[in-house]
Amino acid sequence: MKPQLLDIRRLRVELAPRERRGERRTVIHDVSLSVAPGESVGLVGESGSGKSMTAKAVMGLLPRGAVATGEILYRNRAVLEMKGAELAGFRARGVSMIYQDPRAHINPLRTVGDFLVEGVVASGAMRRPEALEAACALLRDVGVTDPRRRVAQYPHQLSGGLLQRVMIVMALLPSPELILADEPTTALDVTVQSDVMAILSEQIRERSLGMLFITHDLDLAAAVTDSLAVMYAGVIVEHGPAADVYAAPRHPYTAALLASRPSPTSVERPVSIPGRPISAFEAGEGCVFAARCSHATGLCRTERPDPRPVATGTVACHYAEELEPAEGVRS
Amino acid sequence: MSTAQIARSPALVKRLARHDLVLSATMLLCAILILLALVGPFVTPYPPDQTDILAAGQGPSALHPLGTDSLGRDLLSRLLAGARPSLLFPAITVLISSVLGTAIAIAAAWHGGRVDQVTARVLEIMFAVPGILVAVIGAAVLGTGPWMPVVTLSLVYIPYVARVVRSAAVRECRLPYVEACRLAGLSGWRICTRHVLRNVAPLTVAQATLAFGWALMDFGAISFLGLGVQPPQAEWGVMVNEGRPEMLDGALQQSLSAGLLIVLAVVTFNILGERLSARIGAST
């Protein structure tokens, strides 16, 4: 087995109770996931699935009072046990994050240049002039014309697409080995999304970085990642090579999610999943998807299935072997 | 989420008090003060105005637990009887200014544009005017007595409520549900009274509670100056004033007890108001 860049093993996260005597709320039940150097992994789920919380756990940014068990290994170092300088170093040089809403994550009162170089200058990796130089070179790489003018501008003078490219540059500047992209294109128009995704993929490929790509958009994830993990209510229900998961989904949830997407090429009634997506703490004893699953049996409602290897991936379903792979989308 | 959430009366008290010792304590004190205002005048050991020259200027004793004043009136009786006017007039004032302030705030927020801007500026100017000064001028024009400060302070306190409620109402009016109501053909009056008002009401209550604390202080001061409630009627501000000459003789109890009650009431309602605002802020 090849050495992993990021290895998440049986991660479980509970948040502090809302009230003093309230109960802890589980947001992630059981997540095992790894990213090899140069590999892009898509983490796909609906709201409340725990996908963003997974990213926060990797960054060591869990909310106050949260308890994480299991292991998160970055180059065999335990992230959950990192403290102080080690954690700061890991965040500054090991892994970079790209957020959904660039405008909310950029200080509106400082110039784009200040924002870009702040991290690398503060961590002592570069001095300010060379950092600005490097930032301008990178901006040019991601297709920003006239970078010298851009770095002197303020965020409100830039469009959303341009700001997201600035975010990408900020993430790449400290030469990290792993990029966490949390819905990086969700706030963007489709044409801009295509643009930004193209740039991101290009940079990842050129530098052979690892990427954990978090999104609600299964179509997008399947197009830009090597492997796909589908998450529901704090559990990874299916994991495998992107093309296989997309073409022949084995978990009923993955299949249902694909079927509920309106077809972009023909008029077909989308097959909706009854009910609403639940959060991890609402799931009972059994399989997290049991309440909405058309194949669910008594066993599904009482015992939570562990992920098991099926074909090229893993599937957390009691009937993974028996159920025919659903008709997915073939590319 | 809007300013809602803090709602529904019986559950309200319970939910607010839970896990918040300070809030529970201030709510208990408030209840005691309100009880004082309601039953105080009926449980006085002596008629509050009954003078007794033979017992004048006494310290605490079995007959007069807090002693007597220079006319021999029982201090405990006067404090109990004074609770009602001391709390009632500020309450009426705050009620009037809250109703007017909220109405102005919502009307301004609903109309927006110039109307809103002008209202906001006028409120800021009013906010800068000290209440006592207006009351003193009011006394010169309207004469002394308890109703004079009610009229003037009602006007003075309008911006205390209106400024805060206005900014909440402006936020509320921008929410899509208000547009949805407009589209559905509901009248502006109905949207403002049935929807916007209901959503800013908790904030109005919190702000009125705060203003009540300030009004208590201003009323005490006005009575102390001899412009409000007139002697011989018992009132805490009046009593602080009447106790002044006695203090020269070393008899502190009249000014001190009445003054402490005012401070206690002011602090209680201020803390309560602050806590309520904070709670509403947290649930917004």
Next chain:
Amino acid sequence: MTAPSLGPLLSVRGLRKVFADDVVAVDNLTFDLSQGESLAIVGESGSGKTTTARIIAGLDSATAGDVLLDGRPMAGTGRRRRRDVQMVFQDPFGSLDPRQKVGAAIAELLAVHFRLSKAERRSRVAGLLDEVGLDERHASEYPRNLSGGQRQRVAIARALALEPRLLILDEAVAALDVSVQAQVLNLLIDLRDRRDISYLFVSHDLAVVRQISDRCLVMCAGALVEQGETRDVLDNPRESYTRQLLDAVPRPGWIPRRRQAGTPS
């Protein structure tokens, strides 16, 4: 009942909207929508699609041009005619009064517009909830206790309560999770089969537009780029902008592409 008119239900003529900062949001837009038709307006942010919808709904005023319903101007018309055009908004969290129970929210509209007894009103509320796939338990809930999909159903029920002839859906399914989006989309498709209602469906999502609209308009920067039968426009786009939009939709075998230089960003 209005006499069956031969003309379109809605006509938009030379619509123009200029905002205070001289931004032209909509420029000389003209289109028709016939009775019972579902028309989609497609575009990216800044295309003017939402501004157009808001002007038609009467929430904004146009700088120039006319919005005609049955050939008569909409501007300044009474409540009865306003009722004919209703709108469902994108945000399922903000479009309901947080302090009003779902049943009361629907009943309020009925009380304002129709002369009904209390019992009639109650049964009408139950009927409307049933029509959008909710039941009487939901009537006594506050919006905060409902999921996004359920709230959007309530918003639809409220719009339907006024028996509109035109329902404007402004990104009405965009904020919903995929698995719930399909439910609401199917509900909208079914409603049109049951009721004689027209849709003006404003969206950026081409796959959704394909499912729900008969015709579509493509807008860019305030101007009409292309219009026609939805199938024709999406399968054989004539304008390069429409093709760009279609190419940008992630699908099997899709490879994200950088835009050519010269396109605005």
